[in-house]
Amino acid sequence: MNGMRYSALRYSSGIALQTSFFNANDGTTTTILTLFTIFAVIWYTWMFTKSKKSSPPGPRGLPIVGSLPFLDPELHTYFASLSSTYGPVLKLQLGSKIGIVVTSPASAREILKDHDVTFANRDVPTAGLAATSGGRDIVWNPYGPEWRMLRKVCVLKMLSNTTLDSVYGLRRRELRQTIGYINSRARSPINIGEQMFLTILNVITNMLWGGTVEGNERANLGAEFRQTVSEMTGLLGMPNVSDFFPALARFDLQGIVKKMNGLTAKFEKMFDVMIDQRLKTNEKGGDTAGPSGKDYKDFLQFLLQLKDEADSKTPLTMIHVRALLMDMVVGGSDTTSNSTEFAMAEIMNNPEVMKRAQQELDEVVGRGNIVEESHIHKLPYLYAVMKETLRMHPALPLLVPHCPSETCTVGGYTIPKGARVFINVWAIHRDPSVWENPLEFNPERFLNGKWDYSGSDFNYFPFGSGRRICAGIAMAERMFMYSLATLLHSFDWNLPEGKKVDLTEKFGIVLKLKTPLVAIPTPRLSDPTLYE
Numbered sequence: 246m247n248g249m250r251y252s253a254l255r256y257s258s259g260i261a262l263q264t265s266f267f268n269a270n271d272g273t274t275t276t277i278l279t280l281f282t283i284f285a286v287i288w289y290t291w292m293f294t295k296s297k298k299s300s301p302p303g304p305r306g307l308p309i310v311g312s313l314p315f316l317d318p319e320l321h322t323y324f325a326s327l328s329s330t331y332g333p334v335l336k337l338q339l340g341s342k343i344g345i346v347v348t349s350p351a352s353a354r355e356i357l358k359d360h361d362v363t364f365a366n367r368d369v370p371t372a373g374l375a376a377t378s379g380g381r382d383i384v385w386n387p388y389g390p391e392w393r394m395l396r397k398v399c400v401l402k403m404l405s406n407t408t409l410d411s412v413y414g415l416r417r418r419e420l421r422q423t424i425g426y427i428n429s430r431a432r433s434p435i436n437i438g439e440q441m442f443l444t445i446l447n448v449i450t451n452m453l454w455g456g457t458v459e460g461n462e463r464a465n466l467g468a469e470f471r472q473t474v475s476e477m478t479g480l481l482g483m484p485n486v487s488d489f490f491p492a493l494a495r496f497d498l499q500g501i502v503k504k505m506n507g508l509t510a511k512f513e514k515m516f517d518v519m520i521d522q523r524l525k526t527n528e529k530g531g532d533t534a535g536p537s538g539k540d541y542k543d544f545l546q547f548l549l550q551l552k553d554e555a556d557s558k559t560p561l562t563m564i565h566v567r568a569l570l571m572d573m574v575v576g577g578s579d580t581t582s583n584s585t586e587f588a589m590a591e592i593m594n595n596p597e598v599m600k601r602a603q604q605e606l607d608e609v610v611g612r613g614n615i616v617e618e619s620h621i622h623k624l625p626y627l628y629a630v631m632k633e634t635l636r637m638h639p640a641l642p643l644l645v646p647h648c649p650s651e652t653c654t655v656g657g658y659t660i661p662k663g664a665r666v667f668i669n670v671w672a673i674h675r676d677p678s679v680w681e682n683p684l685e686f687n688p689e690r691f692l693n694g695k696w697d698y699s700g701s702d703f704n705y706f707p708f709g710s711g712r713r714i715c716a717g718i719a720m721a722e723r724m725f726m727y728s729l730a731t732l733l734h735s736f737d738w739n740l741p742e743g744k745k746v747d748l749t750e751k752f753g754i755v756l757k758l759k760t761p762l763v764a765i766p767t768p769r770l771s772d773p774t775l776y777e
C-alpha cells in the first residue's frame with residue numbers, strides 16, 4: 246500500500262518535471278523520460294521479486310477457494326507430504342485466510358521461543374467459539390490478562406503438583422475401580438480406550454465437583470461422554486468454510502456450529518446441575534468440603550468463591566467458570582485416554598516391550614502388591630514407553646494452531662498477522678534427520694534421558710512449548726504413567742482370536758486410533774483380593 250502511494254507520488258512528480266522541461270529542451274526531456282522509465286521498471290521488478298521471495302512457497306490452489314478443495318481430512322499426514330515438496334515453512338491459501346504449516350525444529354523454535362509473545366494467540370475456529378462460551382476459556386483466549394488469570398487459577402488450584410499430591414486418593418480410588426471392573430470381565434474383550442476415558446473423566450469430575458459416574462451408569466455414560474468428546478475434538482480439527490470465509494459464517498454451511506452446540510449442551514446441562522446444586526448448598530451454608538476430605542476444596546467451590554471476590558482487575562465471571570469446566574473435561578480426558586490407548590496398542594504390537602515393561606514392574610512393585618503412584622518414578626523403562634508413544638502419536642499432532650498478533654519473519658519468510666499457523670509436531674517427531682528409524686516403536690531411544698518434553702527441545706515437544714505449553718502436563722503424566730503401569734502389572738493382555746493391532750491414526754484436533762483397541766485381560770497378580 247505504502248509502495249503504491251510512493252510510486253504514485255513519484256509518478257506525479259515525474260509529470261511535473263516533464264511539464265517544466267517540455268518546452269525548454271526536447272533532448273533533455275527524452276533523456277529524463279527514458280531514465281524515469283528504466284528506474285520505474287527496475288523498482289517494480291525489485292518490489293515484485295522481493296515480495297515473492299519473502300512469502301513462503303506453497304501449492305497454488307484455485308481462485309477464491311485456494312487449497313480448500315484439496316485438503317485431506319488426515320491433515321497431519323497431508324501437511325507432512327506437502328512439506329516434503331515445499332519445505333519446512335509453507336503457505337496455503339484457505340479461502341480468505343492464510344494457513345502456514347511449519348515442519349522443522351528450527352522454525353518451531355522461532356515461533357514458540359524467539360517470537361513467543363507474538364505467536365501466543367489463537368485464530369479461534371467458530372467451532373471453538375461455540376464450545377467455550379465465545380472462546381472465554383484458556384485454550385482460545387488471546388494472550389493477555391484474561392488468559393493469564395484463567396491459566397493461573399487452573400494451574401494453581403487444580404493442576405499443580407501440590408494440588409495433585411493432595412488428591413492422589415481420588416486417582417487411586419478411580420483406577421482401583423477400573424481394575425476391579427476389568428477383573429470382573431477377565432478373559433473377555435475390553436475396550437481399553439473407553440475404560441481409560443471413564444477413569445480420567447471420573448478423576449477430573451471428582452476434582453471439579455466431587456462427582457463420578459458409577460455402577461450401571463459406568464459403562465453406558467462413559468461410552469456416551471467419550472463419543473461426545475471425540476465428536477467435539479473431531480469438529481475442532483475439521484476445516485470449516487465459516488472460518489475461511491467469515492462472511493459466510495452465519496450460514497454454517499457444514500452445520501458444524503449446530504452440531505457443536507448440540508454436543509456442548511450435553512456438558513453444559515451437567516455443569517448447570519452441578520453449579521445450581523452448589524450455589525444452593527452454599528446459600529444454606531452447607532458443607533463444602535471437597536471430595537478427598539478436609540484439605541482440598543473442589544475446583545468448582547474455589548471458582549465460585551473467586552467469582553464473588555469482585556475486586557480483582559480481571560474478574561472471574563460465570564461465563565469463565567463454565568468455559569473452564571469445559572476445558573478441563575474436554576482438554577484433559579480425550580488427550581490422556583487416547584495416549585494411553587496408543588501406548589497399549591504399541592505395546593501389544595511389540596511383545597518384547599510388553600515383556601520388559603512387566604519385568605520392570607515385577608521387580609519394582611512385585612506381583613504380591615498393587616502399583617502406587619509413588620512407584621512411577623522408579624520405572625525408567627515404562628517412562629520411556631510413555632515418551633516413545635508421545636513421540637509417535639502426539640495427542641495434538643498440529644498443537645492448537647497459533648496466530649501471530651503482528652506480521653513477522655520465520656525461516657526468512659514473512660508470516661502475515663492473523664495467519665493460522667499449524668506446527669506439525671507429528672512430522673517433526675518422525676523426521677529421519679533427527680530420529681533413527683523414526684517409524685520404529687523403540688522406547689530405548691529415551692532411556693539415556695536425552696529427550697524431555699519440558700518444551701526446551703524443538704525436536705521433541707508433545708506438550709508444545711513457550712507460554713501456551715499444555716497447562717496439564719503434571720496431571721497428564723501422572724494419569725498416563727499410573728494407568729499404564731497398573732494395566733500392565735495387573736493383567737496379561739491378548740488380542741481376540743484372529744485379530745491384529747491396527748495402529749492407523751485418525752486425525753482430529755486430538756489424534757485417536759481409527760479402530761478402537763479391544764483386548765482380553767488375564768489376571769496376573771498372586772492374590773485375587775488385590776483386585777477388590
Ligand code: HEM
Nearest residue numbers: 384576577580581640641644645708709713715716717721
Ligand atoms: C497426554 C496428555 C496431554 C497432551 C499430549 C497434551 C498436549 C497439549 C498441547 C500440545 C497443547 C497445545 C500447546 C500449544 O498450543 O502450543 C495443550 C494445551 C492445553 N492443555 Fe494439554 N495435553 C494433555 C493433557 C492435558 C490435561 C490432562 C489437561 C488438563 C486437565 C490439559 C489442559 C490443557 C490446556 C488448558 C491447554 C491450553 C493451554 C493454553 O492455551 O494456554 N492437557 N495440551
